[in-house]
Amino acid sequence: MRIPEVKINEIRNSTNIIDVIHNHVALKKRGKNFIGLCPFHQEKTPSFTVSEDKQIFHCFGCGKGGDVFKFLMSYKNISFIEAVQEIAEHAGIKLSFANESVSQEQTEQELLYEINVFAAKYFSNNLLISNDGEIARQYFKKRNIKASTQKTFGLGYAKPEWQDLVSLLTDNNFDLKKAEALGLIDRKTEGGYYDKFRGRVIFPIFSANGRVIAFGGRVFEADKNTAKYLNSQESIIYSKRKSLYGLYHSKDEIRRMDRAILVEGYMDLISLFQNGVKNVVASSGTSLTDEQVQLLSRFTHNIIVLFDADSAGQKAALRSIEILLKQNFEVKVVSLPEGEDPDSYIHKFGKDDFDSLVSKSKNFLEFQTEQFNKSGMLNEP
Ligand SMILES: [Zn+2]
Structure with a gap:
């Protein structure tokens, strides 16, 4: 997809960089320019400057700078084309790509997304309508996940067969090498391919702007021969450390409430969401x-960590808190009663109870002191 230079200039001129950036960063007028806290590095005094005359931004702290497209690309982690499209759409400028050559990289990415969307629909149909999907429907029924919620999160089911997806991809003329790069299928030593996700419920992983970038699959019953969770490998459209499960569904509510709740698992998130707690990641x-x-900091700097006291994830939660504090988040902590996880808690006690539990959250220092006291670490020797 290539947009002619003259069109790009027209689109750039149709907008004011101040308005675009101000939607994401609080700006104050300072002389001829506007300044604010840089969204690209951590700082307490503003060194992020936007010039209305020149229609550019520059940060004197981290050196990032450029025009309005560059800002959107960095801020939203999107491509140049996507940034141009976003501004064009806003300005009501029509983009037609007829007869224009399509850039190689863009095409490559789009083909991968197409395969993921195809696979996501396949998994979802398996769950929602196929005869074989009964076992998965029973699983979600037992976990109290409604069909409407299953649709919202695109949940699915991978049959136990070894070549179901492989043959469907083949029938639909998809490039199997690309499906392999996405981690959906793998090569057999004797040649040919097999499905990697088998006999699992499927959780598609969405990017913050709603594209299917990967899948997580969970077995019904954990046993010692099978990993409980299987995740897509990294690819040119999926970087594990850069994506946050649930953010696409929860980002509006997080921004509205200026607060996010951090849980551990997919099911915790989906269960809370279904029960009306929608600012979860x-x-x-x-x-x-x-x-x-x-x-996450694009949407809020306030987070409540749901701390599952019994969990093996306790260490991970503490490590998360450390990173959140380092990036100037206001961190609060809620301990769940013994034996409960967010999923079981909201199901047993409902949203009102959950909200009141959250409203009693403690700031992290208080929480830590309490933990030390409990374990006797602050006692006199
Ligand atoms: Zn900066």
Whole structure:
């Protein structure tokens, strides 16, 4: 997809960089320019400057700078084309790409997205309508996940067969090498391919702007021969450390409430969401990365960590908190009663109870002191 230079200039001139940036960063007028806290590095005094005359931004702290497209690309982690499209759409400028050559890289990415969308629909149909999907429907029924919620999150089911997806991809003329690069299928030693996700419920992983970038699959019953979770490998459209499960669905509510709730697992998130707690993100069992926290910081700097006291994830939660604090998040912590996880808690006690539990959250220092007291670490020797 290539947009002619003259069109790009027209689109750039149709907007004011101040308005675009001000949607994401609080700006104050300072002389001829506007200044604010840089969204690309951590700072307490503003060194991020936007010039209305020149229609550019520049940060004197980290050196990032450029025009309005560059800002959107960095801020939203999108491509140049996507940034141009966003501004054009806003300005009501029509983009037609007829007879224009399509850039190689863009095409490559789009083909991967197409395969993921195809696979996501396949998994979803398996769950929602196929006869074989009964076992998965029973699984979600037992976990109290409604069909409408299953649709919202695009949940699915991978049959136990070894070549179901492979043959469908083949029938639909998809490039199997690309499906392999996405981690959906793998090569057999004797030649040919096999499905990597088998006998699992499927959780598609969306980018912050709603594209299917990867999949997580969970077995019904954990046993010692099978990993409980299987995740797509990294690809040119999926970087694990840069994506945050649930953010696409929860970002509006997070921005509205100016607060996010951090849970561990997919099911915790989906269960809370279904029960009306919609400002949730999940760390997927590991600790948050710097990049994930950076991503979240576009929507809020306030977070409540749901601390599951019994969980093996306790260490990961503490590590996440450390990273959140480093990036100037206001961190609060809620301990769940013994034996409960967010999923079981909201199901047993409902949203009102959950909200009141959250309203009693403690700031992290208080929480830590309490933990030390409990374990006797601050007692006199
Ligand atoms: Zn900066």
